[in-house]
Amino acid sequence: MTSLFRVLGNENRRTMLKLLKKQEMHVSGIARELGISVPVALKHIKKLEEAGLVTRRKVGNTHMIRITNDRAERLSGIWMLLDELLVLETKKGTRLSDILKTLPEIDIRQTSNGSYINAVDGREGYFIYEIDGKMSDKPINKYRINGDLELGIKQLLPALDKRIRIRVK
Numbered sequence: 001m002t003s004l005f006r007v008l009g010n011e012n013r014r015t016m017l018k019l020l021k022k023q024e025m026h027v028s029g030i031a032r033e034l035g036i037s038v039p040v041a042l043k044h045i046k047k048l049e050e051a052g053l054v055t056r057r058k059v060g061n062t063h064m065i066r067i068t069n070d071r072a073e074r075l076s077g078i079w080m081l082l083d084e085l086l087v088l089e090t091k092k093g094t095r096l097s098d099i100l101k102t103l104p105e106i107d108i109r110q111t112s113n114g115s116y117i118n119a120v121d122g123r124e125g126y127f128i129y130e131i132d133g134k135m136s137d138k139p140i141n142k143y144r145i146n147g148d149l150e151l152g153i154k155q156l157l158p159a160l161d162k163r164i165r166i167r168v169k
Contacts, residue, residue, distance in 0.1 A: 007051040012036065013044050020054060020067040022121060027063045090145055096129075097141035106153075114139020117153060126156040 007013055012034055019025060019033055031041035045065055048054040057064050090099050097115045100106050109118035116139060117127035129136055130152040136143060 004051050004053075007047050007053065010044065010047075012040075013048055016041075016044060016048065016065075017053060017067065020065060024064055024066040027065060030065060092146055094145045095141055096143040096145060096151070097139075099145070100140060108140065110141075115141035120153060120155065123155065127153055128156060129153050 008017075015034055016030055019030060025033075027041055027045065028038055030045070031038045034041065042063075045054060045056065045063075049056060053068055054065050055068055057066070086103075088099055088102075097108060100117070101108060105121045106117060107119035107124075108115050117129065118124060120127060129140065131143070131149050133150075133152070
């Protein structure tokens with residue numbers, strides 16, 4: 001099996017994974033997005049396949065590439081290494097929810113208790129956010145930005161390590 005770090009060490013392969021995180025794509029579409037030839041794209045896809053990160057299905061003469069969901073979930077902790085740091089500017093006192101609403105990849109849900117991140121890059125679920133590495137307990141509409149900070153958004157994934165059935169007599 002190909003070393004995962006060797007596979008992720010290539011910028012073209014990291015970009016491919018970012019594209020495939022959003023949707024299944026055909027090889028020529030991936031090549032076009034990256035500005036490389038189809039044969040070069042296929043070599044990169046072969047490395048991703050060997051690492052178990054993508055799967056390929058053939059539809060006629062077209063090869064459709066899809067990210068492998070179980071492997072992608074296990075890599076969820078390092079997705080931030082694949083994404084470039086986004087730098088935004090705002091005025092002091094701006095609510096965090098107001099700046100996040102400007103990002104099309106983030107979906108916010110309003111509840112009676114406040115606003116929360118509902119989806120990132122089309123992935124719905126439960127999300128928490130951290131400010132400078134510390135988890136916040138405030139809804140995003142109640143957090144005011146008063147100085148430079150680094151925002152981290154993390155998805156909480158359900159973990160099922162044990163199932164227990166309880167019966168009442």
